Amino acid sequence: MNTRFFLTACAVFALCAAPLAGQNSKASLQSRKTALQKEMSRLNEAIARNDKNQKSNTVQLQSLRNRTRVREEMIKNINTDIGMLDVQIDSKSGEAERLSKELDTLKASYSRMCVNYYRNKAPGMRLMYILSSSSLLQAYRRGKYIEEYAGAIRQRGENVRSKNEETRRAIEELKKLRQEKGQLLAEQASEMEKLKKDQARIQNILNSLKKNKKQLQQELTAKKKTAERIQKEIDDIIARELAAQNKKNAAAGKKKSSEIELTPEGRILSANFAQNKGRLPWPVERGDIYMRFGNQPYPGTNVYITVPGLDISAPQGSYARAVFDGQVTRVQVKDGLYMVFVSHGKYYTIYSNLSAVNVKSGDKISVKQKIGTIYTDRFEGKTILTFCIYDGGVKQDPEQWLAR
CATH class of the missing domain: 2.70.70.10 (Glucose Permease (Domain IIA))
Incomplete structure (x- = not known):
């Protein structure tokens, strides 16, 4: 009994802790991204000053190497972020698919209940159903059943609306995650292009230095x-x-x-x-x-x-x-x-x-x-x-x- 309780508690804790861990990782990535952007801004200013003042090749070389190092860290940070988004997208896709199937099942069930209810909706048919009872107790139970069936239809309708809203939210969240991934991929491509340009510039400086x-x-x-x-x-x-x-x-x-x-x-x-x-x-x-x-x-x-x-x-x-x-x-x-x-x-x-x-x-x-x-x-x-x-x-x- 104690073992079963312990395992159940661990499972519940894991399910609750997973989203929090994801949030902490996301916050950590964002914090690192902000720090890297700040350092990149400082390096961009330094390189611009060096260009303007025509600083020596060795000074500019080191500044460019530092910027390359920071840019590589930024790309690594983006890749980690994309990896986390892929996990979230897979999870949300599975959730949206499951909710869609559940919604279809609910709609089909609700439709059948409505058809049956309205098929026997005529007051005469309901009255005949009750009057054909073999006893007062059976008549009471049949009347109660008709009342409960109507309530069940209303509840099933509420379930359909609730599940429909839940499915809509999941699909909307999935759409946002995919948009965020698209933005990160564009940012990654931009940083990769800048990295290539800096690497080419570094090589040009190295070639120049070899001559002196x-x-x-x-x-x-x-x-x-x-x-x-x-x-x-x-x-x-x-x-x-x-x-x-x-x-x-x-x-x-x-x-x-x-x-x-x-x-x-x-x-x-x-x-x-x-x-x-x-x-x-x-x-x-x-x-x-x-x-x-x-x-x-x-x-x-x-x-x-x-x-x-x-x-x-x-x-x-x-x-x-x-x-x-x-x-x-x-x-x-x-x-x-x-x-x-x-x-x-x-x-x-x-x-x-x-x-x-x-x-x-x-x-x-x-x-x-x-x-x-x-x-x-x-x-x-x-x-x-x-x-x-x-x-x-x-x-x-x-x-x-x-x-x-």
Whole structure:
């Protein structure tokens, strides 16, 4: 008995939960679609700016690759949506077919009942039917039967009307689902066509870049030097702070430490910074990823280089801004370009490739405060910020920390 009840309850729960699961999946797809459309809009603006300002091929190449990636995700999202609609259409088609058959059966039954009723409708025939009874009880029952039969006909008529309305609604819903699928298929075809155009444009840029190997080699060398310089500066900052700390410890008779001991304020700042992982504002107001963190192929080549952070392409005249409250620990300048180091407890953010700065060493800064102006290459039109995050001396992937 308990087992039967449990199985019945599970079946009822499954039937009730299925539509809710479908609704949740639909809502999730719509949410993802909105996010992708927002990202696509941002990339379209960046590519339009690059075209207008005649940005270098490598900048445009990365923007186009990013747009291709987003478009592929959009197509995947559409395909998933179409798959869900196919399931709904199959289900609704089966429901509409079942309801149509039930309606036909009801109509046939109703028709037969009406024919029988009206065939014996004459008052004389009904009276004769009752008077021919063998007893008063039988006469009463026959009268009651005639009354109930008339009621049954009325009820059957109501059933026909109700089933007809239910069938009409199912067919209308099926029509809407098919229209929605048609719109998605048209949207899919449009995105596929745009994807092909972007892929062709990417190939043209790659062909152009192959003809200018000297320029690419110079950029590769500069990028490698920047990565080495950032790592050296971070190591130097940590080594100096650790040396100063151990000097104080020695004077106080304490043991030598291999890690920097944070002040209470520094511990709070570190904790707050860590809690905002994935929610930090971008270090530029508007921009697009030029190169991602880690071992990455340099745009237009098969050569891999180690990117210490995130290279962000921005409009000319853009400024770098702080992603969190902190204190400027160092401002370095080399070949006329600045690099700013900001500490957030045990974490550091670095803003590199600046033509001018708005802060100095020792300054306490707040989130979104201007750090400096990003350098624009006069010949190629590139405006690229190299942004890094370190946890102590360990490089982090900035993309995992920034808001999406």
